Structures are given as structure tokens and as C-alpha cells.
Amino acid sequence: MSLTHQDVAQIAKLARIAVTEQEIEAVGHELNTIFGLIEKMQAVNTDGVEPMAHPQDEALRLRADAVTETDRRDAFLAVAPQVEAGLFLVPQVIE
Amino acid sequence: MIDATLKAQSQQLALHAISSEELATQYLDRIEALNPLLNAFISVDREQTLLEARAADAARARGAVGPLTGVPIAHKDIFCQQGWKTSCGSRMLDNFIAPYDAHVVEQCRKAGLVTLGRTNMDEFAMGSSTENSWYGPTRNPWDTAAIPGGSSGGSAAAVAARLAPAATATDTGGSIRQPASHCGVTGLKPTYGAVSRYGMVAFASSLDQGGVIAQTAEDCALMLNVMAGFDPRDSTSVERASEDYTRDLALPLAGLKVGLPREYFAEGLSSDVARVIEAAIAELKKLGASMVDISLPHTELSIPAYYVIAPAEASSNLSRYDGVRYGHRAAEYRDLVDMYEKTRAEGFGSEVKRRIMVGTYVLSHGYYDAYYLKAQKIRRLIANDFIAAFNRCDVILGPVAPTAAFNIGEKSGDPVEMYLSDIYTLSVNLAGLPGMSVPAGFAANGRPIGLQLIGNYFAEARVLNVAHQFQLATDWHRSSPVL
Numbered sequence: 313m314s315l316t317h318q319d320v321a322q323i324a325k326l327a328r329i330a331v332t333e334q335e336i337e338a339v340g341h342e343l344n345t346i347f348g349l350i351e352k353m354q355a356v357n358t359d360g361v362e363p364m365a366h367p368q369d370e371a372l373r374l375r376a377d378a379v380t381e382t383d384r385r386d387a388f389l390a391v392a393p394q395v396e397a398g399l400f401l402v403p404q405v406i407e
Numbered sequence: 408m409i410d411a412t413l414k415a416q417s418q419q420l421a422l423h424a425i426s427s428e429e430l431a432t433q434y435l436d437r438i439e440a441l442n443p444l445l446n447a448f449i450s451v452d453r454e455q456t457l458l459e460a461r462a463a464d465a466a467r468a469r470g471a472v473g474p475l476t477g478v479p480i481a482h483k484d485i486f487c488q489q490g491w492k493t494s495c496g497s498r499m500l501d502n503f504i505a506p507y508d509a510h511v512v513e514q515c516r517k518a519g520l521v522t523l524g525r526t527n528m529d530e531f532a533m534g535s536s537t538e539n540s541w542y543g544p545t546r547n548p549w550d551t552a553a554i555p556g557g558s559s560g561g562s563a564a565a566v567a568a569r570l571a572p573a574a575t576a577t578d579t580g581g582s583i584r585q586p587a588s589h590c591g592v593t594g595l596k597p598t599y600g601a602v603s604r605y606g607m608v609a610f611a612s613s614l615d616q617g618g619v620i621a622q623t624a625e626d627c628a629l630m631l632n633v634m635a636g637f638d639p640r641d642s643t644s645v646e647r648a649s650e651d652y653t654r655d656l657a658l659p660l661a662g663l664k665v666g667l668p669r670e671y672f673a674e675g676l677s678s679d680v681a682r683v684i685e686a687a688i689a690e691l692k693k694l695g696a697s698m699v700d701i702s703l704p705h706t707e708l709s710i711p712a713y714y715v716i717a718p719a720e721a722s723s724n725l726s727r728y729d730g731v732r733y734g735h736r737a738a739e740y741r742d743l744v745d746m747y748e749k750t751r752a753e754g755f756g757s758e759v760k761r762r763i764m765v766g767t768y769v770l771s772h773g774y775y776d777a778y779y780l781k782a783q784k785i786r787r788l789i790a791n792d793f794i795a796a797f798n799r800c801d802v803i804l805g806p807v808a809p810t811a812a813f814n815i816g817e818k819s820g821d822p823v824e825m826y827l828s829d830i831y832t833l834s835v836n837l838a839g840l841p842g843m844s845v846p847a848g849f850a851a852n853g854r855p856i857g858l859q860l861i862g863n864y865f866a867e868a869r870v871l872n873v874a875h876q877f878q879l880a881t882d883w884h885r886s887s888p889v890l
Contacts, residue, residue, distance in 0.1 A: 349710065350769075
């Protein structure tokens with residue numbers, strides 16, 4: 313497997329990381345080296361093996377549907393890059 | 408006092424031979440003198456530390472004390488701590504003052520432990536050398552040309568240089584054990600689920616586990632008593648009765664069966680490390696342990712499986728850094744997507760970007776089965792190897808890393824070469840087992856080498872027992888670098 317220039321641009325887009333035209337080649341080379349390592353997995357037969365998502369295969373706990381958190385709105389807004397009227401501010405999305 | 412263990416310091420505090428404020432001041436002065444050289448700490452706040460120390464002294468005067476009240480420790484900069492910058496080694500969080508405490512920090516506060524500062528680390532814990540920090544690399548106190556290991560390199564270097572008697576740390580693929588080995592200190596990565604991940608900045612959630620680095624196994628046990636325990640705020644925290652991790656320290660090792668995985672002593676292990684591990688085996692035999700030949704046949708596959716699973720989980724976890732609710736935001740942007748892309752391009756370092764992109768790809772449409780699902784199946788095979796091995800032995804022993812610490816800059820240009828050095832530590836995280844690194848000797852060039860001990864699920868007390876008995880018979884853990 314070898315990622316093309318276009319593949320790398322698409323991955324960067326999906327990952328929401330700006331990669332310049334100049335960087336793409338170097339990034340692609342690094343990713344291809346990493347995938348060369350990862351490809352070693354394909355040599356192993358894993359037919360019938362149950363995938364392991366997690367060290368403890370336990371069901372998630374349920375809790376009572378009750379309010380457990382206190383209101384810390386001001387503290388959490390204080391660390392945001394831009395806020396207005398108690399809301400997180402982002403560039404206009406809908407014209 | 409700066410050479411004293413956590414245990415010895417708690418005894419001196421109990422005898423009123425020293426106050427917490429005096430003890431903290433000794434460390435703060437030493438950090439001020441040595442941190443410009445070592446870069447083990449990202450943040451130090453003398454006023455805040457002394458405030459905590461005075462509160463601990465006041466609590467002692469009132470008689471409201473636990474075993475570790477007033478002892479100062481450092482926190483890895485990955486645990487959210489209210490009022491402290493929690494950067495995770497990243498420019499992305501350089502401006503982030505945590506508005507709440509991680510469970511681990513909360514437990515330490517309740518125990519009366521005093522915060523000396525926040526230790527350096529590979530950005531978002533991704534790395535094996537602490538070179539991937541936005542704040543620059545940490546240097547190994549034994550040889551400042553060498554890396555301290557990573558990602559908890561700041562915590563390991565701080566304990567080795569006696570800038571703190573103990574430090575919290577995290578281990579996703581070896582990030583406690585490998586720096587502990589490279590810095591000649593003792594590190595414990597508990598069973599997955601033993602220590603709450605609440606407030607611990609997430610890297611790969613099914614692998615991340617909080618733990619501790621200290622001078623001795625006994626100190627690790629004392630710290631784990633504080634840090635471990637069920638926390639409903641972490642959905643993977645395991646509900647079990649609390650235990651005293653010091654309870655088995657004194658048990659003799661006669662009759663102990665130690666498994667030696669063939670695959671850990673094969674090609675790739677340096678002669679320095681092989682010599683040190685062989686001497687440690689001889690020492691354990693003298694203590695009455697017997698060695699059992701075991702096999703962990705899928706060891707080599709832990710590298711590709713880990714470097715699929717960890718990046719996949721990272722790409723998902725790190726999607727939260729979007730410049731909206733906290734952390735860095737690019738100064739100029741055209742629209743929302745442009746803001747995301749520039750914010751993330753500026754905020755993340757190159758290794759973090761690489762792993763996010765690997766993870767994005769392996770989870771993308773059409774590739775999920777070939778990569779992520781395949782890696783999860785291999786993960787099962789690796790866990791099964793350990794389950795079979797523990798039918799034949801009590802603990803598993805091997806090297807932590809193939810070599811002693813390499814030089815700063817030596818592997819930073821080649822990510823894959825760096826990944827390959829994680830061969831002996833990754834499978835423990837994939838399986839979710841507890842593991843330790845215990846100082847066991849030195850390479851010919853004077854750099855420390857640790858011994859890895861791996862236990863069965865929730866067998867921390869047993870692993871700590873073996874490490875403690877080894878430390879009663881040896882003095883590698885007492886050596887400290889000349890600074």
C-alpha cells in the first residue's frame with residue numbers, strides 16, 4: 313500500500329488539520345513508512361478471533377437519571393477563546 | 408531530606424523533625440537551581456506550593472493527618488489540576504488553566520500531598536523520549552546528552568534528580584516503565600481500570616492508565632493506596648473493594664515462579680540490558696524464586712496492533728481540540744472549517760498530527776475492518792498469550808527497553824525507529840495488565856537500566872512484593888546522579 317498525494321490531502325481534510333502543498337510530500341512519506349510497519353498485521357490469520365475493544369470486557373454501568381453536576385458555567389466559559397452572552401462564539405455558520 | 412524516600416519523609420514529618428513548608432522549600436530551591444538544565448518541570452508555582460504545605464502543617468497541628476500528609480510530590484502535566492496550567496506538553500493547551508481536578512489530583516489533595524509543580528512530557532503523551540514537548544526536551548539527569556525516556560520523562564527525571572520524591576505519571580504504551588528504566592527510578596503502571604482516568608487528558612482511552620514513579624516499590628505502593636479506587640465518573644473504572652497495596656511487601660519470595668518470555672530475550676536486545684537482566688534473575692533465584700520458560704508468541708505483533716489502536720483512539724479523542732471551548736485558537740480564519748484546520752495545524756506538533764492522521768485513515772470508510780478490527784483481533788491474541796502464561800507463573804520478568812537511553816536527537820527524525828523501541832512494553836497495555844520498572848543496573852556508558860515485572864490482572868500487591876524484596880537485596884534504586 314502506498315498513499316498518494318491525493319490520499320494525504322484527503323486524510324488531512326478529514327482530520328481537520330491544514331497541511332500545505334509543500335508539507336504533503338514529507339507527511340505522505342512518514343505515513344507510508346508507518347503503514348509499512350502496520351501492514352505486518354495482515355500476515356496473521358485472525359479468522360474466528362473475537363475482537364478485543366477493551367481490557368475488561370464488562371458492560372457499561374447504568375446510573376440513576378439524576379442531576380449530579382453543579383453549575384460551573386462561568387468557570388468553563390472562562391477558559392474559552394471567545395464567548396459572548398454566556399455562549400461559545402464561533403464564526404458565522406449559516407448565512 | 409531530598410534524598411529520602413516518601414516513607415522516610417512521612418516519618419520525619421510525623422516526628423515533627425521537619426515541617427512540610429521546610430521540606431517543600433528544599434525541593435523548590437533545588438528545582439529552581441536544576442530545572443534550567445533538566446527541563447523536568449513545565450510549571451512551578453512557589454506561592455501555591457507553600458500555601459498547600461502550610462495547610463498540611465496546620466492539618467498536622469490539628470491532628471487531622473493521613474500517612475502522607477505534607478509530603479510534596481509532582482504531577483505529570485496531563486492531570487487536570489484546578490488553578491494550574493494543564494498543558495499536556497502541547498501548544499494547544501498552553502493557555503489552559505484547568506477549572507477542575509482530575510480524580511488522581513483530588514485523591515492526592517485529600518491525602519494532604521503537596522504539589523511541587525507540573526512535569527514535562529511528550530505532547531499528549533505521544534512519544535518515548537519527551538522530545539515531543541512544546542516546552543522542549545527534558546534531559547536525563549544521569550547524562551544530559553541522553554533522553555529521559557517518555558512520555559513521562561519529566562516525572563522520571565524529577566524523581567531521579569531528587570527534584571521530587573515521587574511523581575504521578577501515565578502509561579499508554581510504556582510511558583511510565585520506559586522513562587523509569589532510563590532514569591534509574593521505580594515506576595508502576597497499574598491494571599487498566601484501577602486508577603480513574605477522570606480529568607486525565609485522554610490519548611488512547613482503552614490503553615491509558617495513571618500510575619506513579621518514585622524511588623522505591625514501597626513508595627509506589629503508598630502512592631497507589633492514595634491514587635487507586637473506584638470512581639463513577641470514569642466509565643471504565645473497575646468497581647472492587649479497596650486494598651492496601653503494601654500488605655504483601657514483606658512476603659518472602661521462596662516458591663515464587665517467575666516466567667521468562669523467550670521472545671523478550673531474542674534478537675534486538677542489547678548486550679548491556681541482557682547482562683543486567685541476567686544478574687537480576689540470579690538475584691531473584693538467590694531469594695528463592697524459580698524461573699519458568701514461557702512464550703508470548705504474538706509479542707512482535709504488539710507494535711503494529713498498538714500503532715493502529717492508539718492512533719485510532721487518539722484521532723477520536725483529540726477531535727475535541729477545535730478552538731471553540733478551550734485551548735488555542737488560530738488568530739485569523741475565513742470560516743469555521745478554516746478555523747478548525749488552522750487551529751489544529753498550529754496547536755499540534757508533528758508527532759501528534761501524524762498519529763491523528765494515521766488514526767483518521769484506519770477508521771475511515773472501507774479501511775476499518777482491514778486495520779482497526781484486525782488490530783483488535785490481534786489484541787485478543789496478545790491478551791490470550793498472557794492468560795496462558797499466567798497459568799504457569801506468578802509474575803513475568805523481562806527487559807523494559809532493548810537499550811539504555813539513547814541520545815537526544817538520535818531517533819527523533821524517524822518515527823518508526825522510535826516505535827520499535829516500545830517492543831517490550833506495548834503488549835502489557837494491550838492486555839491491560841499491571842507492570843513495573845525496577846532499577847537493576849547500568850549500561851557500560853553509565854546510563855541506568857530497569858527490569859520489567861508484569862503481573863496478572865489486579866496483582867499489583869504481588870508485583871510490588873517482588874520489586875520490594877529485590878530492592879531489599881540490591882541497592883540500584885539507591886544510586887542517584889551527581890548534579
